[in-house]
Amino acid sequence: MQFFATQLLNGLTAGVVYAMLAVGYSLVYGILQQINFAHGYVYMFGTFVTASLITSGSPLWLAIAAGLVAGAVIAIVIERFAYRPVRGNRLAPTVTAVGVGLIIENVAQLIWTSRIRPMPFPFQADIIRLGPVVLSPLQILVAAVGLAMAALLWVISTKTDLGRAMRAVKDDLATAELMGVPVDRVVVTVYVLGALFGVVGGILYGAYYNTLSVTMGFSGTLNAFTATVIGGIGSVWGAFAGGLFLGVLQAMVTGYVSSALLNTVTFTLLIAFLLFRPTGIAGVQVASRP
Amino acid sequence: MTDTAETPKMGDALSVSNLTLSYGGVKALAGVSVVVPSGEIIGLIGPNGSGKSSLINVISGAYRGPYQGEVCINGTDVHDMPAHRRASVGMSRIFQGIRLFDTLTVEQNILLGGHVHYATGYVASILRTPRARLEMAEQRERARAVMALFGDRLLPRADQQVLSLSYANRRRVEISRALMTAPELLLLDEPMAGMNPHETEELTEQLRALNRAQKISMLLVEHKMSVIGDLCANVYVLSSGTVIAHGPVGMIQQDEKVVEAFLG
Numbered sequence: 377m378q379f380f381a382t383q384l385l386n387g388l389t390a391g392v393v394y395a396m397l398a399v400g401y402s403l404v405y406g407i408l409q410q411i412n413f414a415h416g417y418v419y420m421f422g423t424f425v426t427a428s429l430i431t432s433g434s435p436l437w438l439a440i441a442a443g444l445v446a447g448a449v450i451a452i453v454i455e456r457f458a459y460r461p462v463r464g465n466r467l468a469p470t471v472t473a474v475g476v477g478l479i480i481e482n483v484a485q486l487i488w489t490s491r492i493r494p495m496p497f498p499f500q501a502d503i504i505r506l507g508p509v510v511l512s513p514l515q516i517l518v519a520a521v522g523l524a525m526a527a528l529l530w531v532i533s534t535k536t537d538l539g540r541a542m543r544a545v546k547d548d549l550a551t552a553e554l555m556g557v558p559v560d561r562v563v564v565t566v567y568v569l570g571a572l573f574g575v576v577g578g579i580l581y582g583a584y585y586n587t588l589s590v591t592m593g594f595s596g597t598l599n600a601f602t603a604t605v606i607g608g609i610g611s612v613w614g615a616f617a618g619g620l621f622l623g624v625l626q627a628m629v630t631g632y633v634s635s636a637l638l639n640t641v642t643f644t645l646l647i648a649f650l651l652f653r654p655t656g657i658a659g660v661q662v663a664s665r666p
Numbered sequence: 667m668t669d670t671a672e673t674p675k676m677g678d679a680l681s682v683s684n685l686t687l688s689y690g691g692v693k694a695l696a697g698v699s700v701v702v703p704s705g706e707i708i709g710l711i712g713p714n715g716s717g718k719s720s721l722i723n724v725i726s727g728a729y730r731g732p733y734q735g736e737v738c739i740n741g742t743d744v745h746d747m748p749a750h751r752r753a754s755v756g757m758s759r760i761f762q763g764i765r766l767f768d769t770l771t772v773e774q775n776i777l778l779g780g781h782v783h784y785a786t787g788y789v790a791s792i793l794r795t796p797r798a799r800l801e802m803a804e805q806r807e808r809a810r811a812v813m814a815l816f817g818d819r820l821l822p823r824a825d826q827q828v829l830s831l832s833y834a835n836r837r838r839v840e841i842s843r844a845l846m847t848a849p850e851l852l853l854l855d856e857p858m859a860g861m862n863p864h865e866t867e868e869l870t871e872q873l874r875a876l877n878r879a880q881k882i883s884m885l886l887v888e889h890k891m892s893v894i895g896d897l898c899a900n901v902y903v904l905s906s907g908t909v910i911a912h913g914p915v916g917m918i919q920q921d922e923k924v925v926e927a928f929l930g
Contacts, residue, residue: 540770
């Protein structure tokens with residue numbers, strides 16, 4: 377029971393991180409029906425900016441802020457030059473996304489090399505015992521940040537003119553524009569929001585696993601994309617649910633079976649959902665464009 | 667009067683001059699000139715395929731391709747103006763087929779029309795600053811005032827999803843959303859289509875009241891000649907992409923070219 381509880385907590389922690397990354401996909405897909413394959417590389421770059429600044433002795437808040445700004449700026453540049461010119465085309469944005477992602481990874485390799493490095497972060501060595509369950513302050517931090525980000529997303533979606541405009545653009549982009557909604561501005565804001573969630577997820581990922589690599593963009597992309605599909609691509613709440621589900625499942629497989637089977641289980645699940653439940657847990661039905 | 671051009675004047679809500687538009691070699695509009703003087707309701711009629719919707723789409727920015735000629739809204743040439751900015755020069759429209767945001771409620775659909783006037787940015791909106799909350803409250807107040815123009819048709823349904831509404835109420839939501847942009851010029855593309863005689867009469871009165879009370883100029887595309895006769899000072903007749911006649915309704919109905927265009 378103690379082992380199960382510990383694995384469950386580990387899984388939920390990883391799940392929150394996956395959820396953060398998955399939200400970036402779902403936000404963009406929910407509006408443009410486009411898979412933002414560059415997302416993983418954007419959060420990788422932002423996370424490395426934060427890690428580098430922490431290593432060089434910058435205050436933690438400044439390092440995190442710089443990582444978030446870096447992610448936001450890259451998202452804006454990608455949207456403006458790689459996505460907007462081919463918006464509406466089904467294939468071209470996928471190709472430009474993969475290309476831009478590889479460019480970002482190459483630049484990151486030039487700056488930080490391919491070496492796997494630790495992510496210096498407070499609370500990593502501390503342990504808290506709650507009866508039979510062992511957890512770290514970092515896990516509590518991840519859960520708290522996850523809850524705060526979910527609350528922020530809820531406020532944006534339901535309480536702001538931005539959220540209303542996002543839903544209108546999702547329903548009917550052309551009509552939203554004709555009613556005075558600056559669609560380009562809404563879309564770039566969505567990319568930035570996705571990048572910010574991704575960088576937060578990336579920082580939590582690096583801190584929790586205490587390891588960073590420029591290839592984390594690709595592996596994170598695969599896990600987050602799987603979480604997005606499980607949750608129901610296009611639904612941000614589905615992305616949260618999918619992230620938590622995938623995190624717990626991976627923790628259980630690692631604990632009770634073998635970590636060697638992680639990718640097998642993850643991709644079997646991805647294929648199974650795509651084949652038998654493409655609408656995901658949330659049952660998302662994507663409206664067709666008029 | 668069967669002139670095909672009218673001289674635009676300062677103060678016109680809309681002036682379209684020599685507009686020519688082709689779709690892949692086929693001329694949809696050929697040298698069309700239309701003027702909507704400020705504060706007037708002008709009709710636009712013509713057989714199916716005559717170019718009425720093409721004209722509305724060029725004016726509103728829904729059509730983004732190249733065209734020749736000039737389109738001015740409240741004196742501003744909108745040739746290079748993106749569609750979303752045309753609302754800020756005082757233009758809004760409703761569509762031939764009702765186009766609402768189906769995942770939003772009645773009130774949210776209407777509030778969306780006010781987006782163009784929001785002064786607080788997205789960040790202030792997310793942070794829910796006092797100014798942002800005040801603006802949101804003012805917009806909601808405005809939305810309720812707009813809904814009240816339709817009596818008790820919309821107000822009790824403000825929190826309902828628009829998909830659950832009757833056809834006529836969906837049309838009222840669409841008009842309310844357009845009114846939230848605070849338009850000086852309203853493009854109405856067959857607003858009475860699909861409405862029964864009672865609903866048609868009611869909406870006709872409401873459009874007349876809007877024109878008189880709020881001085882909203884209108885370009886009205888409509889097949890029901892009784893509505894055109896009730897509301898419009900003048901009417902333009904389009905056929906095969908050209909204006910074949912314009913003038914008062916009574917005169918237009920006697921025009922031989924118009925009779926021929928409609929009856930073949």
